[in-house]
Amino acid sequence: DTAVSQTPKYLVTQMGNDKSIKCEQNLGHDTMYWYKQDSKKFLKIMFSYNNKELIINETVPNRFSPKSPDKAHLNLHINSLELGDSAVYFCASRSNGQGVKVGYNEQFFGPGTRLTVL
Amino acid sequence: SQQGEEDPQALSIQEGENATMNCSYKTSINNLQWYRQNSGRGLVHLILIRSNEREKHSGRLRVTLDTSKKSSSLLITASRAADTASYFCATDPYGGATNKLIFGTGTLLAVQP
Numbered sequence: 001d002t003a004v005s006q007t008p009k010y011l012v013t014q015m016g017n018d019k020s021i022k023c024e025q026n027l028g029h030d031t032m033y034w035y036k037q038d039s040k041k042f043l044k045i046m047f048s049y050n051n052k053e054l055i056i057n058e059t060v061p062n063r064f065s066p067k068s069p070d071k072a073h074l075n076l077h078i079n080s081l082e083l084g085d086s087a088v089y090f091c092a093s094r095s096n097g098q099g100v101k102v103g104y105n106e107q108f109f110g111p112g113t114r115l116t117v118l
Numbered sequence: 119s120q121q122g123e124e125d126p127q128a129l130s131i132q133e134g135e136n137a138t139m140n141c142s143y144k145t146s147i148n149n150l151q152w153y154r155q156n157s158g159r160g161l162v163h164l165i166l167i168r169s170n171e172r173e174k175h176s177g178r179l180r181v182t183l184d185t186s187k188k189s190s191s192l193l194i195t196a197s198r199a200a201d202t203a204s205y206f207c208a209t210d211p212y213g214g215a216t217n218k219l220i221f222g223t224g225t226l227l228a229v230q231p
Contacts, residue, residue, distance in 0.1 A: 006162070016123075040206060040223075041155075041223070041224050042221075042223060043206065043221040043224075044221070045218060045219065045220075047184050048218065056148070056218055090160055092160075092161075105149055105151070105166055105210065106151065106163035106166060107161075107163065107219065108163070109153075109160035109161040109162070111159060111160045111162050112158075112159070
């Protein structure tokens, strides 16, 4: 079973459109993240949710809006897409460590969504 | 920028050789982690070393940490073609936002068969 899954895997769209990326984890983790990896492979955190509550919000344009309907899901909606939004977006999750003896600091990543804005 | 630096940016070796990658970071940390990313895939956690540890081993991986120099190294011994990937260090800043990791710039390792 896939631990962290994302849909879609590829997304090609025109400038100005609105699009969403979905993420689901079946690990029972409490914390989920969105990262952006640019063409130079720099990986930067965008948002983090803990039990559906936003806890990290980096300097990200407000065109990006995360939503967590429950702790197993974290979606990312992007309005008015721009050329510079083209990147690979990764979802990740992490346990809070309660009841977990080892490995709770590590993050588990999804396969990524490659967004291309034309 | 808080982003860490890794060197070399790219490394090409023959199968069976050892590969060493270095990571430097800027802030005090709780722990430092290494991740691997195969082409077109997500990152996979390899190993974690806490700020009070100096060396850690896991299989063919050896990680060192020097907090006085704010640096870490990852050694892969007896490399295999399947080790070809990008390797990233990530720091968990001390006193920072809970669960936030800051990733380095990555080293692209190519192991020639």
